[in-house]
Amino acid sequence: DVVLTQTPSTLSATIGQSVSISCRSSQSLLHSNGNTYLHWLLQRPGQSPQLLIYLVSRLESGVPNRFSGSGSGTDFTLKISGVEAEDLGVYYCMQATHAPLTFGSGTKLEIK
Amino acid sequence: EVQLVESGGGLVQPGRSLKLSCAASGFTYSNYVMAWVRQAPTKGLEWVASISTGGGNTYYRDSVKGRFTISRDNAKNTLYLQIDSLRSEDTATYYCAKPFDFWGPGTMVTVSS
Numbered sequence: 001d002v003v004l005t006q007t008p009s010t011l012s013a014t015i016g017q018s019v020s021i022s023c024r025s026s027q028s029l030l031h032s033n034g035n036t037y038l039h040w041l042l043q044r045p046g047q048s049p050q051l052l053i054y055l056v057s058r059l060e061s062g063v064p065n066r067f068s069g070s071g072s073g074t075d076f077t078l079k080i081s082g083v084e085a086e087d088l089g090v091y092y093c094m095q096a097t098h099a100p101l102t103f104g105s106g107t108k109l110e111i112k
Numbered sequence: 113e114v115q116l117v118e119s120g121g122g123l124v125q126p127g128r129s130l131k132l133s134c135a136a137s138g139f140t141y142s143n144y145v146m147a148w149v150r151q152a153p154t155k156g157l158e159w160v161a162s163i164s165t166g167g168g169n170t171y172y173r174d175s176v177k178g179r180f181t182i183s184r185d186n187a188k189n190t191l192y193l194q195i196d197s198l199r200s201e202d203t204a205t206y207y208c209a210k211p212f213d214f215w216g217p218g219t220m221v222t223v224s225s
Contacts, residue, residue, distance in 0.1 A: 039212060041157075048207055048215040049157065060213060092157055094212070100173050101147075101159040 002027050004093050004104035012110045013083045021107045023076040023093035030073060030097070037096035040069055040078045043106075044089040052091075053078065085111055114138040114214045118206060121219030128198055134191040134208030134216055142166075142186040147211050148193050150204035151218075158204075161193065162211070198223045 003026040013019045029036045040053040051060045053069035056076060066081045080087055088111050093104040120132040132148075148160040161182040162171045170182050181194040191208055198221075205218040 041212065043157075048217055049212075050215070051213045054213070090156075094157070096211070099171065101162075103157040103159070106156050 001100055002029070002095055002098045002102050004095060004102055006091075006093060006104035006107050008107060009105070010108045010110065012112050013080075014112045015083060015085060017083050018079065018081045019083060019109070020080075021078045021091055021093075023071075023078070023104050025074040025076070025095060027098060028073045029076075029095050035097075036072065038069075038071070038076050039094050039096070040067075041092045041094060042087075042089050043092065044086075047089075049092065080109075083109070083111065087111075114210065116208045116210065116214055116216035118208050118216045118219035121206065121221045123222045123224065124198055125225050126198055126200060126223055129194070129196045130198060130221060132193040132195070132206055132208075132219055132221070134193075136189045136191065136208075136210070139210065139214075141189040144210050146182075146184060146191045147209045148182060148191075149207045149209055149215075150202075151207070152201075152204040155204075160206070163191070195221070200224065 005024045007022045029038050036056050038056050041049040043049040052063050052067050057069045068079045070077050090106040090108050092106050115137045118134045147162040150158050150160050163182045167184045179197050183192045200223050203223045205220050207218045208216040
């Protein structure tokens with residue numbers, strides 16, 4: 001199975017600070033069809049996950065543009081440019097290139 | 113508005129069975145692959161199973177093969193997950209997902225004697 005390693009596991013940020021989360025894959029996530037099925041999700045406390053970024057860098061509808069994704073192959077990054085209070089929660093990367101679909105272990109964002 | 117609402121969870125004894133349902137609305141259900149994802153208490157997300165649009169193709173994680181059965185009724189816009197021979201390690205919140213832009217609120221399954 002593809003292992004997704006997220007760092008850091010916990011992140012503490014002040015309002016307005018920019019932060020980045022890394023997701024490294026044990027295998028390239030480039031599919032033979034040319035797509036890279038690496039997505040980012042946010043799970044706020046007590047809620048179900050919500051999709052933020054899909055296919056590495058595409059912003060899901062309704063998601064603020066302070067969120068951005070980048071990367072290729074095995075190294076990916078989620079950046080939040082100017083953290084807001086509502087951004088607290090656990091961020092997960094996930095891959096759907098290789099079966100079985102797998103998730104990273106999560107990065108908990110705390111607001112100072 | 114897309115809505116996914118799971119039901120059928122509860123407290124069950126080890127070895128017993130349970131059938132989860134997910135009622136979908138707000139989109140053309142029959143056009144989409146659907147999935148179940150679970151989350152054990154205080155743990156991360158774990159994909160469980162997926163099913164093709166017509167239901168003819170199903171996919172499972174290795175640890176649930178032979179015990180879990182995913183199915184769908186496109187006439188009723190409903191997704192199911194039959195769970196047999198429940199184990200303590202199946203204790204989790206089970207989410208129905210339209211991969212992966214919409215998720216239901218989840219239904220909790222607790223396996224305990």
